[in-house]
Amino acid sequence: MNPQTTLALRGVSKHFVQHLRGGLRLDVLDHVDLDVAPGECVVLDGPSGVGKSTLLKVIYGTYRVSTGHVRIAGTDIATAEPRQVLALRRDTIGYVSQFLRVVPRVSALDIVAEPARARGVSTGEARDRAATLLRRLNLPEKLWSLPPATFSGGEQQRVNIARGFLVDWPLLLLDEPTASLDAANAEVVADLIGEARGRGAAMVAICHDQTMRTRIATRLFAMRPAEQAA
Amino acid sequence: MTRDDALLSVRDLALDYGNGRGVRDVSFRLWPGEVLGIVGESGSGKTTLLKLLGGQLAPDAGTIHYRMAGGDMVDLNDLSEARRRHLGRTELAFVHQNPRDGLRLAVTAGGNVGERLMADGARHYGRIRAAALDWLERVEIEAGRVDDRPTTFSGGMQQRLQIARNLVSGPRLVLMDEPTGGLDVSVQARLLDLLRGLVADLGLTVVIVTHDLGVARLLAHRLMVMQGGRVIESGLTDQVLDDPREPYTQLLVSSVLAA
Amino acid sequence: MSGTEGYNFAYLDEQTKRMIRRAILKAVAVPGYQVPFASREMPLPYGWGTGGIQVTASVLGADDTLKVIDQGADDTTNAVSIRRFFARTAGVATTTRTAEATVIQTRHRVPETPLTGDQILVYQVPIPEPLRWLEPREAETRALHALGDYGVMQVELYEDIAIHGKIKRSYDYPVEVADRYMMSPSPIPKFDNPKLSDCPALQLFGAGREKRIYAIPPHTPVRSLDFEDHPFDIDHPGTPCALCGDTESFLDEIVTDDKGGRMFVCSDTDHCAERQAEAGHDA
Numbered sequence: 087m088n089p090q091t092t093l094a095l096r097g098v099s100k101h102f103v104q105h106l107r108g109g110l111r112l113d114v115l116d117h118v119d120l121d122v123a124p125g126e127c128v129v130l131d132g133p134s135g136v137g138k139s140t141l142l143k144v145i146y147g148t149y150r151v152s153t154g155h156v157r158i159a160g161t162d163i164a165t166a167e168p169r170q171v172l173a174l175r176r177d178t179i180g181y182v183s184q185f186l187r188v189v190p191r192v193s194a195l196d197i198v199a200e201p202a203r204a205r206g207v208s209t210g211e212a213r214d215r216a217a218t219l220l221r222r223l224n225l226p227e228k229l230w231s232l233p234p235a236t237f238s239g240g241e242q243q244r245v246n247i248a249r250g251f252l253v254d255w256p257l258l259l260l261d262e263p264t265a266s267l268d269a270a271n272a273e274v275v276a277d278l279i280g281e282a283r284g285r286g287a288a289m290v291a292i293c294h295d296q297t298m299r300t301r302i303a304t305r306l307f308a309m310r311p312a313e314q315a316a
Numbered sequence: 317m318t319r320d321d322a323l324l325s326v327r328d329l330a331l332d333y334g335n336g337r338g339v340r341d342v343s344f345r346l347w348p349g350e351v352l353g354i355v356g357e358s359g360s361g362k363t364t365l366l367k368l369l370g371g372q373l374a375p376d377a378g379t380i381h382y383r384m385a386g387g388d389m390v391d392l393n394d395l396s397e398a399r400r401r402h403l404g405r406t407e408l409a410f411v412h413q414n415p416r417d418g419l420r421l422a423v424t425a426g427g428n429v430g431e432r433l434m435a436d437g438a439r440h441y442g443r444i445r446a447a448a449l450d451w452l453e454r455v456e457i458e459a460g461r462v463d464d465r466p467t468t469f470s471g472g473m474q475q476r477l478q479i480a481r482n483l484v485s486g487p488r489l490v491l492m493d494e495p496t497g498g499l500d501v502s503v504q505a506r507l508l509d510l511l512r513g514l515v516a517d518l519g520l521t522v523v524i525v526t527h528d529l530g531v532a533r534l535l536a537h538r539l540m541v542m543q544g545g546r547v548i549e550s551g552l553t554d555q556v557l558d559d560p561r562e563p564y565t566q567l568l569v570s571s572v573l574a575a
Numbered sequence: 576m577s578g579t580e581g582y583n584f585a586y587l588d589e590q591t592k593r594m595i596r597r598a599i600l601k602a603v604a605v606p607g608y609q610v611p612f613a614s615r616e617m618p619l620p621y622g623w624g625t626g627g628i629q630v631t632a633s634v635l636g637a638d639d640t641l642k643v644i645d646q647g648a649d650d651t652t653n654a655v656s657i658r659r660f661f662a663r664t665a666g667v668a669t670t671t672r673t674a675e676a677t678v679i680q681t682r683h684r685v686p687e688t689p690l691t692g693d694q695i696l697v698y699q700v701p702i703p704e705p706l707r708w709l710e711p712r713e714a715e716t717r718a719l720h721a722l723g724d725y726g727v728m729q730v731e732l733y734e735d736i737a738i739h740g741k742i743k744r745s746y747d748y749p750v751e752v753a754d755r756y757m758m759s760p761s762p763i764p765k766f767d768n769p770k771l772s773d774c775p776a777l778q779l780f781g782a783g784r785e786k787r788i789y790a791i792p793p794h795t796p797v798r799s800l801d802f803e804d805h806p807f808d809i810d811h812p813g814t815p816c817a818l819c820g821d822t823e824s825f826l827d828e829i830v831t832d833d834k835g836g837r838m839f840v841c842s843d844t845d846h847c848a849e850r851q852a853e854a855g856h857d858a
Binding site: 103104106147148149150171172191192 | 347350505506508509512516534537538550551552554555558559561562563566567570
């Protein structure tokens with residue numbers, strides 16, 4: 087493995103066995119190899135159902151691989167203990183999912199500030215950072231103190247993005263980060279991605295929007311459908 | 317962090333009630349600050365396991381090693397009754413599903429919260445009361461209710477009082493048995509959020525038994541799925557809930573609307 | 576001693592007295608610890624002092640002088656009956672004078688006159704377990720005593736202060752004996768609690784129905800439970816005794832007619848009579 091890479095996938099396969107459907111086996115990833123270096127933003131390319139989201143979840147450790155290795159900052163997340171994965175998620179891997187998992191009664195500002203607090207940053211400073219990002223993403227200040235349950239899709243996505251860019255993750259996973267955003271806010275996200283690359287973050291993204299894709303991608307990673315087992 | 321930093325180390329724990337039920341072959345480690353959820357259907361051994369951890373039941377086999385505040389590792393089953401009780405009112409806490417099992421109903425809210433402090437030797441009324449008031453505030457019970465008995469409280473308030481009563485002594489390991497069971501959905505949400513905040517702010521190590529996967533998703537870092545007294549699957553909460561492998565776990569996950 | 580032929584000295588047979596003395600010795604050896612004993616049927620009902628009588632019978636010798644008080648008085652039915660019982664079954668001298676007695680059996684009071692090392696004070700105890708109202712299970716209260724786990728009683732006192740602003744319990748006020756066992760002092764007023772500590776006399780407690788004996792050996796420290804910021808305190812009556820003028824003894828309220836007339840007099844009849852006699856001499 088090249089010491090310069092932040093993320094290295096080797097021979098990663100993932101299949102699901104659906105026991106409730108008579109043991110139906112779905113092969114989604116088949117021997118995927120991928121290296122991502124600091125400053126790169128690799129956009130996953132391929133038709134719907136090819137396994138782009140699955141690959142992101144494999145890298146994040148949510149999906150346990152069937153075979154292969156996923157090395158992140160010296161740890162193989164495929165074989166790591168749960169608490170090692172938790173440590174990676176606290177210090178190394180950021181994830182901007184398409185949908186915000188809303189926690190009842192917690193304000194948007196605190197949801198955004200949480201990753202910094204988890205790293206030991208004081209509540210005040212974490213909130214200051216969160217406020218700076220939310221302002222930049224044009225989220226109306228009157229919403230900051232509210233739980234995002236009632237926010238629009240675009241507002242929730244901006245909360246998610248702010249959360250993803252609050253700390254300097256060495257590796258950032260982005261799942262359609264601009265899908266629900268207008269052009270102006272999408273531009274802010276593109277700038278944030280550029281700044282993160284500038285400080286050496288490695289990124290893997292899913293992005294269907296052509297304009298945005300050319301704006302953020304340093305490289306496309308072509309994915310092909312896995313051979314379905316009989 | 318090395319493996320030896322574990323706060324709790326359980327090996328081959330077993331208890332047979334004599335009718336084939338109980339728990340078998342349970343081994344796991346728990347590190348400081350982790351929240352471990354135990355999920356499974358009724359009769360799967362969840363509560364039995366929790367009671368074994370809390371010392372309410374003695375195992376037929378296996379060990380439960382716990383790292384004391386001073387750093388010493390002790391087997392909870394080998395402790396003398398005196399040390400076990402002392403630990404039980406200082407470093408360990410047990411939150412019952414039914415708050416009436418964990419509260420003194422004839423004693424005021426303040427007395428309930430202050431009991432662990434007094435049991436541990438506190439003899440200054442003013443300071444005990446200040447601690448009680450502080451904890452009532454933290455669990456969102458108004459200070460004006462400090463001298464009311466829990467029998468006059470709603471179910472949600474009773475549960476929050478039970479949590480205050482347990483956390484006042486600054487326990488390092490908190491065992492919770494279905495803490496949101498039997499509460500209205502809106503009351504549950506408030507309690508869950510409160511628990512989530514306390515766990516994060518205090519860095520508590522928690523084992524929480526629940527059959528509610530939504531509760532597990534919100535509170536737990538890791539899950540163990542139990543069936544027939546055994547742990548059949550374990551991993552990070554999102555691993556177990558989003559990529560369940562065992563047939564039973566897949567059934568469990570598919571049986572809820574959205575977790 | 577007509578009418579008592581066939582009875583052993585002080586009614587109980589020697590085997591029984593020996594058994595009770597062994598319990599007493601153990602109680603003295605472990606101050607404040609409740610020692611089980613095989614309580615006997617006595618010729619009076621439970622609640623009338625069967626525990627105290629068995630202890631008295633076991634420590635009484637032929638040359639002892641017995642005093643029996645009930646609520647401080649020598650002349651109430653219970654005191655008179657028990658005094659007469661031992662006069663008939665043991666033939667011992669009896670007295671109402673605290674200073675002259677070598678064995679004093681009491682219900683609900685400690686005499687005002689300071690006791691000496693030549694005296695034994697025997698208390699009648701209805702419920703020996705101070706934790707009973709807080710914890711109904713005997714196995715559990717024994718465990719709590721064994722482990723010195725007394726937080727629950729402190730909770731009880733906390734409740735008093737929280738609700739009433741002070742510890743309201745005015746009798747049977749729990750104490751800690753020799754820095755170890757929590758003990759019920761029997762239903763004496765808390766006014767008497769300070770007399771228990773460092774007392775030169777041997778103090779024995781007998782509970783007949785509950786079959787327990789416990790003791791405070793001479794000169795043992797006895798501490799009334801309290802809080803640092805709400806220390807144990809006794810209520811002074813404020814008014815002097817209507818008969819002897821004492822301002823420091825424990826008073827009883829006596830209703831004198833059916834028109835609301837009342838007076839406060841010493842509960843300790845011997846103490847009051849002594850003071851009245853002294854006053855008569857001085858005059």
